[in-house]
Amino acid sequence: MSKQLLEQLQTPALILDEARMDRNIERMRSQMRRLGVSFRPHVKTNKCIDVARRFMETPEGPITVSTLLEADYFAAHGVKDILYAVCIAPNKLDHVMALQDKGVRLSILLDSMETARLLVERAKLAQRSFDVLIEVDSDGHRSGVAPDADELVEIGRFLEENGIVVKGVLTHAGSSYDCASVEAIRAMAEQERAAVVHAAQRLRAAGLACPVVSVGSTPTALFAEQLxxxxxxxxxxxxxxxxxxxxxxxxxxxxxxxSVLATVIGHQREKGWTILDAGWMAMSRDRGTAKQAVDQGYGIVCDLDGRPLDDFILVGANQEHGIMAHRSGKTDPALHLPVGTQVRILPNHACPTAAQYPSYKVLGADHEITATWPRFSGW
Ligand SMILES: Cc1ncc(COP(=O)(O)O)c(C=O)c1O
Structure with missing residues (x-):
């Protein structure tokens, strides 16, 4: 079969630079080794077994998922140790049991007595046991029970008295995404660690084993000094x-x-705009950099080698049109890219951008597309 090149792809297309990905994985791996903890990668960003195999500790996991469809998909690819890290609801328990029946060791999450009672009720009815983690709120950004709350111990005791194993405690310091400096991320990592370890100690003092103490977000994982x-x-x-x-x-x-591979389809020269065939359907609506020091619009525009083009960003996006312009608003005719020129756009947020596509086009050296890796969406 003849080689396929980046330039030959129909656009928009989702491009995965394999060398950069491998470097990112190695960086996280070496940080995990230094910290002396086991790694339970979250597969919600990639939703793709070819990517996950690169960073799973073994072909059977462990992994973290954010939907039960992810659990189904990875179980079908042989993964056995799965943590579903979103609080459970009763309407998902049949699905959880179906995964257990397939031999998956699936841990589920809850953060209230209300859910604990519903779970115990169902466990009795179905004569099942479940492995449960209790979610702890370490930063006030989302869900979880406070590490000092009476309810934490109440939930733990109630579950174990009713035959449900409390595997441990989990927290996710999502506030790390709002930190203003690397020092603040380091402090957030310590806050995340201290909160969940404290919660585990309280459960242990109440007589529970609580073997698992789980933390993590990309910023805190990479900047934690000790765990x-x-x-x-x-x-x-x-x-x-x-x-x-x-x-x-x-x-x-x-x-x-x-990155998203896109093609120039027109211009509004007097405005300094270059129109691309990648709008918000191709990039997603995510504007995560809007609240940061530098707003990147809908993404940074790069050449085919992935190098940023001067200071061009997508300043606007319609469904299938992206508006590329210089950040300063300058309208220099020398900046003109002819119709048909291809560019690559770096996304604000990898998860929603990847979610717009059925597959990754894997980019090797010399613009070669070495593979197409399928991914999925939905619940
Ligand atoms: C519970 C939980 N754990 C871990 C993660 C991974 O965080 P990140 O995407 O920053 O690596 C997330 C992300 O939302 C999460 O919700």
Missing amino acids: EGVTEVRAGVFVFFDLVMAGLNVCRVDDIAL
């Missing part, structure tokens, strides 16, 4: 990185492994 008392780390977006991560100084712009 005493933590048993596992979860991270997902590190594999590709994106402009939000670069804006936090968690990575450099040239670490970003994911």
Whole structure:
């Protein structure tokens, strides 16, 4: 079969730079080795077994998922140790049991007595046991029970008295995405660690074993200085990185492994606009850099080698039109890119951009597309 080149792809297309991805994985791996913790990568960003195999500790996992469809897909590819890290609801328990029946060791999450009661009820009815983690709120950004709350111990005791194993505690310091400096991320990593270790100690003092202490987000995973008392780390977006991560100084712009290949389809010269065939359907609506020091619009525009083109960004996006312009608004005719020129756009947020596509076009050396890796969407 003849070689396929980047230039031959129909656009928009989702491009995965394999060398950058491998470098990002190695960076996370060496940080996990240094910290002495096990790694339970989150597969929600990639939703693709070919990507996940590059960073899973074994072909059977462990992994973290954000939907039960991810659990189904990875189980079908032989993964056995799966943590579903979104609080469970009763309407998903049949699905959980079907996964258990396939031999998956699936851990589920909850953060309230209300859910604990519903789970115990169903466990009795179905004569089942479930492996449960209790979600702890370490930063006030989302869900979880406070590490000091009476309810934490109440939930733990109630579950174990009713035959449900409390495997441990979990937290996700999503506030790390709002940190203003690397020092603030380091402090957030310590806050995340201290909160969940404290919660585990309280459960142990109440007589529970609580073997698992799980933390993680890409920023805190990469900048944690020490993780005493933590048993596992979860991270997902590190594999590709994106402009939000670069804006936090968690990575450099040239670490970003994911880009959207687009083509010039026209101009509004007096405005300094170049119109591309990649709008928000191709990039997603995510404007995660809008609240950062440098707003990257809908993405940074690069040449085919992935090098940023001067200071061009997508300043606007319609469904299938992207508006490329110089950040300063300058309208220099020398900046003109002819119709048909291809560019690559780095996304704000890798997860929603990747979610727009059925597959990754894997980019090797010399613009060669070495593989097409399928991915999926939905629940
Ligand atoms: C529970 C949980 N764990 C881990 C992660 C991974 O975080 P990141 O995408 O920053 O690596 C997420 C991401 O949303 C999450 O919700």
